[in-house]
Amino acid sequence: MTQGATDLLLNLVAGVALLLWGVRMVRTGMTRAFGAQLRRLLGRAMQNRFRAFAAGIGVTALLQSSTATGMIVASFAGRGLIFGPAAIAVLLGAGIGTSISAQYLSLDLHWLGPACIILGVTGFFAAEGGLPRHGGRLLIGLGLMLLALEMIINASAPMRDAPELAALLQPLERAPLLAVLIFALLTWLSHASLATVLIAASLARAGTIDGALAVALVVGANIGTAISPLVAASGQPPAARRAQLANLIARVIGTLAVLPFLHQLPGWLSVFGDDGARLVVNAHTAFNIALAAVFLPLVRPLDALTRRLLPDPPVTDLAARPRYLDKAALDTPGVALAAAARETLRMSDIVSRMLDETMTVFTRDDAKLAKAVEHSDDDVDRLHEAIKLYLTELSKHELDEGESRRYVDVLTFTTNLEHIGDIIDKNLMELAQKKIKNKLAFSSEGLAELTGIHRRVATNLQMACNLFMAGDVKLARQLLQEKASLRAAEQQAAENHYQRIREGRTETIETSAIHLDVIRDLKRINSHLTAVAYPILEQCGELTATRLRADERAARSLLPGKGNTGLA
Structure with missing residues (x-):
């Protein structure tokens, strides 16, 4: 290949890469600016198939990505927030949404690209965050898309008569099914059907491909756009994948119906404009309108078919399976952080149950319950791992200052909950098993002290969860005060325990090591809980470098006398 041909090919590939990046910037800018509102719009539109269909058109036209819409639908369906027929209707509308975007982007808007980039860069750097910055990102992406389309057109026009290109395209013109499969693969890999349709439009405008091949590429892009969200939802429950499978089935059927008429379709569509680019985007629009007209009345039979192909699994213990970690929300950090926080609360419920059952194990010597508590820690570990990977x-993704702070808060609290689960599993349950094996019993006074400290720690756990969600400064102060108060109670319990030993109480002497270790572990649990208060108070300027000494003085002030010996 000559140097000139190499340069042209390099420019063509660079234009395609820039187009894909522009599509991504438009999508991320839109989701960060209006992602939560778009998700609410989809959620409210699920009452019937026609509203869902209209919502699919509107949301996809704004997001410029039917794949993004498909992932949102998968997350809704997986959590039971949308039923199968409505979900299929949304995806049928999403195809028309990309057609609308392709229609206006294929117009001669050479002046608009530079204008969007200038306005977008100005808005992006002028704003430190929020809507103006995300809007600037959106405009930059739109400008890059328009400039990329011009690059593709300019690069592909001289290649029209190149013998190398003729040798490459000739097999595709004779084997339209191969062309369909290649473009389906490219669309799946790029996750951007809009980009691949616009590439086909640019090649057709330059005369690089003929009308029949252009239509074949369009239907291939429509299959690829149905594969992307189905693959992305592969690890989710069957309910999350059924609508994606139905959408793929509909598009494969549509493709099989179109293939015999590939050479006639360009002539039929020429009445709407004989320009190559117009032919491609009109074929894309007509294909999706035809799919909607045929399959919108058939969404219930399609849903029934996919239920047979993807049945619900047998009911099993789902405690450790994440419910709220919505991968489709990752482009909207605020929504994703809320999902992670909600999953963290699920994790805290398991830890709270473990903590409650711990004292039951000690009071009833219930070895079976001890094993169940240990098993629950496996659920805590799995949820912690899932939340950590999600975060x-x-x-x-780019996070602003507030989102970064919340990210750290969620990750820290989740980690502290996991540590608490480990303390209960590996320390407290081991002590309980030792007590059961040796048939030991606490003294009545000792059991009352342990129960009192345990009750306060359990209350602090609920307070910490409330503080984690609300971020209330007054509640943070109260939690830290409880830390100092609990330390005083722990030291008093230790002193009382030593006094009973000096009195020669048999139960106290036999259970001394277990008794003191239980108090120590409850204190460690409480320390992990109160850690959630420090960032909130620090942000408000209420913490100083001497806060640890102040905590110690506060704890000593609550003791009944001097010289009491606490635990290390």
Whole structure:
């Protein structure tokens, strides 16, 4: 290949890459600026198929990505927030939404690209965050898309008569099914059917491909756009994948219906404009309108078919399976952080139950319950891992200052809950098993002290969860005061325990090590809980470098006398 041909090919590939990046910037700008509102719009529109269909058109036209809409639908369906027929209707509308975007982007708007970039860069750098910055990102992406389309057109026009290109395209013109499969694969890999349709439009405008091949590429892009969300939802429950499968089935049937008429369709569509680019975007629009007209009345039979192909699994213990970690929300950090926080509360419920059952194990010597508590820690570990991986994915997106702070808060509280689960599993349950095995019993006074400290820690756990969600400064102060008060109670309990030993109480002597270790572990649990208060008070300027000494003085002031010996 000559140097000139190499340069042209390089420019063509660069134009395609820039187009994909522009589509991504438009999508991320839109989701960060209006993602929560768009999700609410979809959620409210699920009452019937026609409203869902209209919502699919509108949301996809704004997001410029039917794949993004498909992932949102999958997350809603997986959580039972949308039923199958309505979900299929949304995806049928999403195809028309991309057609609308392709229609206006295929117009001769050479002046609009530079204008969007200038306005977008100005808005992006002028704003430190929020809607203006995200709007600037959206405009930059739109400008890059328009400039990329011009690059593709300019690069592909001289290649029209190149012998290398003729040798490459000739097999595709004779084997339209191969062309369909190649473009379906490209669309799936790029996750952007709009981009691949616009590439086909640019090649057709330059005369690089003929009308029949252009239509074949369009239907291939429509299959690829149905594969992307189905693959993305592969790890989710069957309910989350059924609508995606129904959408793919509809598009494959539509493709099989179109293939015999590939050479006639360009002539039929020429009445709407004989320009190559117009032919491609009109074929894309007509294909999706035809799909909607045929399959919108058939969404219930399609849903029934996918239920047979993807049945619900047998009911099992789902405690450790995340419910709220919505991957479709990762482009909207505020929504994703709320989902992670909600999943963290689920994790806290399991930890709270473990903590409650801990004292039952000690008072009733219930070895079976002890094993159940240990098993619950496995659920806590799995949820912690899922939340951590979800937040890791979120960290790859740009977060503003408030989102970054909340990210750290969620990750820290989740980690502290996991540590509490480990303390209960590996320490407290081991002590309980030791007590059961040796048939030991606490003294009545000792059991009352342990029960009192346990009750206060359990209350602090609920307070910490409320503080984690509300971020209330007054509640944070109260939690830290409880830390100092509990430390005083722990030291008093230790002193009382030593006094009973000096009195020669048999039960106290036999259970001394277990008794003191239980108090120590409850204190450690409480320390993990109160950690949630420090960032809130620090942000308000209520913490100083001497806060630890102040805590110690506060704890000593609550003791009945000097010289009491606490636990290390």
